[in-house]
Structure formats: C-alpha cells, structure tokens
Amino acid sequence: MTIKKLVEQIEAKKSFLCVGLDVDLEKIPTHLLEEEDPMFAFNKAIIDSTHHLAVAYKPNTAFYEAYGLQGWRSLERTIEYLNERHPDIFTIADAKRGDIGNTSTRYAKAFFEDLQFDSVTVAPYMGKDSVEPFLAFENKITILLALTSNAGAFDFQTRSLEDQELYKQVLQTSLNWENAHNLMYVVGATKAEYLADIRAIVPDHFLLVPGVGAQGGDLEAVCRYGLNKQVGLLINSSRGIIYASQGRDFAEAAAASALSLRTQMQQILDAR
C-alpha cells in the first residue's frame, strides 16, 4: 500500500487509529478456546467489529511466535484475512527486526513477500546496512524505532553522543539512507513532550505512536505537536481495545473503545 492510499483512508474515515492485535490465549474469552484456531477467531471478531473505525492493524509477532507453528499459522490467517477483506487497511508486522544485510533481506522477504504485510518495525541499532535491505522494497514501509514508549528508552535513546541525543541522530542519519521515503518512525505516546523536536527533524514522515490506553499516553498531547499536514500519525492501542471486555461481548466492547478513540481523533481533526 502507498502512503497516498493511507492518507486517503485517514481522510475518508476521519481516523488515524491502529488496532494492535496482541493476542494472548490466557486473556481471550474461554468459549473461543473451543474453536479450531482461537487466535484467528479472536482477531477476526475484533477486525469485523472495528475495521470501519481503524486505518491500520498491528499484530505484534511475539504474541504469535510464543505459540510456535500454530501461532505463526494464526498470524498468517490474520494477515490473509485483512488483505482479502480489507485491502485498503494498512498492516504492520511489529517484529522489531534488523541484522547484517543478507539476513535483513531475508526478514524483509518474510514480512513483505511471504506474509504480504505493508510494513515492519525495525531496530536501528545495527545501522544503515541493516535497514536499507528493508527500504529497498518499494511500496513497503520500514518503521524505525526512534523513541520508544517504555521507561528503558531513557537508558540509551535520550543519551547524548557528540552533543546530540541518540534518537535525534537515528532520525537525522536515517534521512540520508537510500529510499528514506519508505520510512516511518516509532515514537511512544508516553514521550509526547519530545514531539516538537522530532517534527523539526522529520516534518513529513508518518509516526507510529504506541502507548495510549494501557501505557497511559495522552492522545491530545501527541496530536499537539505530532500532527503534520497529511495527519502523519498512526496511533496504536492494543490492550485498551482488544481486552476492553474479556467476556462474550469482547468484540462489541472493542468497537466501543475504538469508537471512543476515533471520536477524539475526529474532534481533533475538525478543530484544526
């Protein structure tokens, strides 16, 4: 999917919501455990009840890898379902990959060609030659971890190296890499106070922003400096939506939680 199509979706739905599909068999309603593929059954119900409110879905691959081959099959079914039913929706494999060049190429093939995701999250730590193999895929997006939502982000990312914080160097340096137009960046919603500085370096790129809901990030604070002229934000909520209820009404509760975020987004966009 192209960025242009993503922007069209955002305008049509007045939403920049990304629903995180972090499925945990210990948290899903017990009646679903009787299904042949409980993880897929759960995801399908969530997608069916929220697709009109969201422009993106983000399965975090850890939640599938934890269940071995069966989990990977559930991930495969989920992305196939999204691509067949909702080809206009942007898909993110939150896998946080990155390795030496030839290995990165294999990761990129796994997520872009085999699974047919629109994007994958990548760690910048190994540098240019570990990220460019992902960027070489045209119309596929590489989402680079810039300033993450967790407390450990302060261990390295905000530390200065040669008088500039590491996350700023990641942003600035990556703009010089080949096919930098295929980049987005992860910035945690819990780091909203950094967004003015971030936008000064990457005014036009999309930011994937996890951390609203369960991690306490504030949507309005993120939008204050995070929005750009084409919106430029994908706000992710995982647990806050998919586990809004752990009972039989989980899909309806997920829709209500997604609607509440979408309504706030609509108000913010209308007030611009």
Ligand SMILES: O=c1ccn([C@@H]2O[C@H](COP(=O)(O)O)[C@@H](O)[C@H]2O)c(=O)[nH]1
């Ligand atoms: O900085 C980051 C990068 C990735 N994540 C991931 O996003 C979701 C957030 O889930 P919630 O339940 O909405 O807290 C999850 O998959 C994380 O691994 C992040 O939180 N922060």
